[in-house]
Amino acid sequence: MEALRQRARELLAAGTVQAVLGYAAGSEPDRARPCFVRTAAEADGLIWNEHCRQNLATYLQKPEVRALGRLALVARRSTLRALLQLAAENQLADGRVVALFVADDGAVTELPTLAAIEELVARLPRGLSDADRQELDRIAALPLGERQAYWAGEFARCIKCYACRAACPLCYCARCITEANQPQWIPVSSDPLGNLEWNIARAMHLAGRCVDCGSCSDACPEGIRLDLLNHVLAEEARTQFGAEPGYSVRKDYALASFKPDDKQEYIR
């Protein structure tokens, strides 16, 4: 933690960045909150623990945050992947952000360029956590009817607050499909169809792009495990098409490319 603070102080003192976007202590010991550090003294407030979860790359699209100037961003694996994916999608210019990657042992690596991020993220372990994997397998193994009932129950609690969308670093559309009303693709109301369509559309629109940060379900006030939908699609995109979004600034969106011999045994 001290290494992180020290690096933040140095970057600010040298004028390399105008602000460091990190985490500060939250309302309670089990919470952390994003914070914007503008002076070396403020860097004392930076913390790093398992509660620092909201993907900070999400802030890069906010005009107020853009106005701050060049930023350093405290990053975990999914933050780095979000940065690369944003760059691949033309949303982040190289050099706008210095990533401060914090390893499990607290060591801080300063990554001033996208190339440096690519290089580091390539060396990190990949894949889902064991807990996520178990939950995924548990639901996938349910009989169809129970699976349907499970998700109908979960989606019934959705109140369409769109916190999942706001927390996602890759949900940056200027007008979300759910706000398009000519035609009205997704019912505005949080009725069963509206909630099902919203959650399917959100997951599909992240298919081949999601960087597995889990900020969507962390943000859900109803605690719906939306991230599982993303994980399922990410896994399918990876096994079927070799898609690994967020590991490169190259534009290789799985749904905008193809191989002539892609899987099709389900098509008659």
Place this chain on the structure above:
Amino acid sequence: MTEQRILSRQNLGPLFERLAADGRRILAPVRHGDRVGFERVTRPDEVALDYVQTRTSAKSAVFPPYEPLLQFALQGKDVQVAEPAPDAAPTVLFGVHPCDAASFATLEAVFTWDTPDLPFESKRANLTIIGLSCTQGDAYCFCTSVGGGPGDPRGSDILLTPIGATHFLAEILTERGQAVARLAGELLEPHRGNGKDAALAQIPPRFDARQLGAKLPALFNHPAAWQEQALRCLGCGACAFVCPTCSCFDITDERDRYHGVRLRCWDSCGLALFTLHASGHNPRTKQSERWRQRVMHKFAYQPERLGVLGCVGCGRCSRACPVDMNLAQHAQQLAETAV
């Protein structure tokens, strides 16, 4: 007219049965893992009585996430419009905390200040609130800062306060409460003189909402008061959607082939599109302006125009916020900010 009685926990079951027999449905907090929410119940053992706070508020009972305002159908070349019959079954909201009970006053102020709002009023008229004093709070509770308290009877028709492990002190506060008391009959035993204060949670006040409200207009253009706080706000709608007093809604038509329904659905001033004009102009372009609107509305505008505070200190917004935007904390800061 307050009457004090004693209700044994054992008598909750018979009470529920009598309420049901009277044709009332019961909504009460139910626990699922670490989540508590209001649901329809029939038996007291389904009800969570030891909860601190539900995820979403009880306002759905009178202001559901979406509800029809009118129905329309194309009949040949004509349009037929009909107002749907209000979905307002007699309902008892059981076990809501005083903060939620107090929120109905704010909702009433908003929905009835000019034109009667049939969908709201019909539900409200058929709603009886059996409150439950708080014996515990958490770091997010701040009812005492906004004029409420863990045993505040305002808003409840009957307020229950646990007395020991086996009984409740029942304060019968209103005519609607009396009606329930009549149904309960002998289930409500005579009061034995126990005070309720000892049972209540301790929620120290953090600021004075009235004073804050008076001060806020002067802080409107304060350079640092809003920007710094709102910088981390993601602009999601979670706070408004879990809030017991937030009453903003969006009106939308949903249609099928040749018929449809006009719905009102929850909306939030925190969302960027909330104030977007058809012209493309948006008077609130920055999140700090939207956050300011939310705070001003609750603590300054509503007291000024409707005579009610827009906040009951339930703390749900702060618990739900993915980035820990703690409203009480910010209100406290504002209260301490020099004008």
Place this chain on the structure above:
Amino acid sequence: MPRIGVFICHCGENIGATVDAAAVAKAAGELPGVVHAVDYKYMCSDPGQNLIKEAIREKKLTGVVVGACSPRMHEPTFRRACAEAGLNAFLCEMANLREHCSWVHEKLPETTEKAIDLVRVMVEKVKRNRPLFPINVPITKTALVLGGGIAGIQAALDIANAGHPVVLVEREASIGGHMAQLSETFPTLDCSQCILTPRMVEVAQHPNIRLYTYSELESLEGFIGNFKAVIRKKARGIDEATCTGCGACIQKCPTKKIPSEFNAHLGHRTAIYVPFPQAVPNKPVIDRAHCTYYRTGKCKLCERVCPTKALRYDQEDLLVEVAVGAVVVATGYEVKGTDFFPEYGYGRYKDVITGLQFERLASASGPTLGAIRRPSDGQVPETVVFIACAGSRDPAKGLHYCSKICCMYTAKHAMLYKHKVHHGRPYVFYMDIRAGGKMYEEFVRRAIEEDQVSYIRGRVSRIYEKNGKLIVKGVDTLLNSRPVEIAADLVVLATAMVPQPDAEALAQKMKISYDGDRFLNEAHPKLRPVEMNTAGIFVAGACQAPKDIPETVAQASGAASKVIGLFSKDELSREPVVAVVNRTAPPLFSTCVGCFLCETACPYQAIEREEIKDRNGNVLKTVARVNQGVCQGCGTCVALCRSKSIDLQGFTNEQVFAELVAL
């Protein structure tokens, strides 16, 4: 308010016998927005069309639905009728009541119900149709031809003779390509250079052709009718305008032992050189890798002997930008190196050569002046073994495809050898003889019957040297797989035809597609054989697939005629069924956020980037824009766009959605 007219056709008995057309018209008349609904025996007949036209005028219709046959049949008919009555053609839709209803279902109430559904769906769609207008794209009437082989020469001449300017770009120092290297051509045995060089000269002298040799395509941007090509004119080291092509420099050049590319490395050339005596233009280039001056800083002998002082040692590559309306790709082929046939000893034994090398041996302008002499010792070979399919049709080791020309040129080689060395013994190992073509089979028969070339059906397993002879071990599959062993003096491999080594890079530069063998992909193998998928780019010759000279020339003329057809109008007019990116009021400008994932998916490279700027020129936003000249209207981008910022005219989200809701 929409005013829709519905016209239900009986199609004689075709619809009327199964579907209650009158009931359909009646039901349609009751639909909201429908102000006129009739049924008629034959809607496509003149009286039928007049019903539509009159109704449009009298009822002031804003949209028309014709319930009749498939739109693939009569949509143009009814749209024209609407246009003639003053209603935009794209405000007319068809409900398919015949192919999709009356012809495929029994006469049942459900069938009429389905017909009503189909009409209602189209009524709801047409309410949301917008008038569309043909898209006009201006055309720059200049063609760019890449490659100066026979394909490029033919295409360039055809286009130029039609009166259009042509920019012809050739990578080598001279045009002519592989055909200039050939000795005689099958099946007529006329001398290749004799028929080619006059055409080369015609190119050089043609007033409509601007020739860039020793040049390559640097970049290509734009779209049909409006390309911008940048050509890299590599530094020759001489001033072409001053040089007279006298050749004095070449004679004096001290570096003489450089293997000649033109002679397939069988002869030598100097460091300052023209590839061959008949080169067009007949101006030398300096091979800087071998030139003594460039390597050591001393020499400049050529400058001393040059009578016109044309040498320019410090000359640099020049980038030339040209605006063109169409491109013909004719970059040709290369013969496959036989490195992957070590058992044939190629590269190890000097006397195992490729077919192209044999062409140079047999050519009167070649290193042996046309005498068949083997490379190792210059002796005339007594026995020559020709091996067909060296690399071709061999998925295990080489290439899976047939190179198409080898059967014929191997027969020709054997024949030429026999004509020049009368006592020689030519053998041909082959898999099958593929001699489809005018006078081709006759030609092969002539080689076998008149020139007594021994054809052996079988593969060669090994070649090794023994006592100054090349021992060719093979098998004759027509004689019970009897092993065959021939002691040869020279072995000629008919190596496979492959694309140029940089074919892939060029295709990527031009954003055109290529197949797994790196040959360019035509737009449709049968119906659009000379077009690329990218509109305005055409293909000719062996860069698309192996082919011989007649086919190449035919394809080149085909490509040229496509270009001439394109240039016959001042503007290109296209169906407006194209994608559009929305534009909205500031400060949003468009709901497009510029992720450009659509760019990757578009099969036609129709997605462009547009910068939206403020009054001071600061870029506010970069959004997608569809080039309407290039878009073909598949709508893949529309399905991909998350924010629904791209829509497809004629099949908009609103229209399709309304169709579904109407079901």
Place this chain on the structure above:
Amino acid sequence: MEFAVSAFEPKLVAFVCNWCTYAGADLTGTSRIKYAPNVRLIRLPCTGRIDFMLLLQAFGKGADGVIVSGCHPGDCHYTAGNFHARRRWTLFRRLLDFVGVDLRRVHFAWVSAAEGAKWAELVNDVKTKIQALGPYDAFPKRLDGRPQPAEVA
């Protein structure tokens, strides 16, 4: 036919491309091959144009089964639209299955302009299968499944 009255007649929606399957279905017509009248076609230029949202809309509108069909791989009029579509479907199916949408109600097929008979077989086969499954009540409906007020017939 009295027995037909009681049989469940499923509502099928087919999303087809203009160049192959729509033309193939035209050929079914010109060949006078009969098939079940339960299907309604939505014609789009290319399978690449078929948004996954359209499939959800169809179910929300009350379809009991959905057919998606276009050109065989390699035959796409637009070269690659069907390849893009295929990837989209592969992912979409996985998600549908995970959230409990019955994949037996979503049918994908390549039907060329020459396969008129295949189109008829496909529709009949899908109809039979959906008939066995019954109405798709588990899928939420548009307007929250509200009863439809006096609607135009």
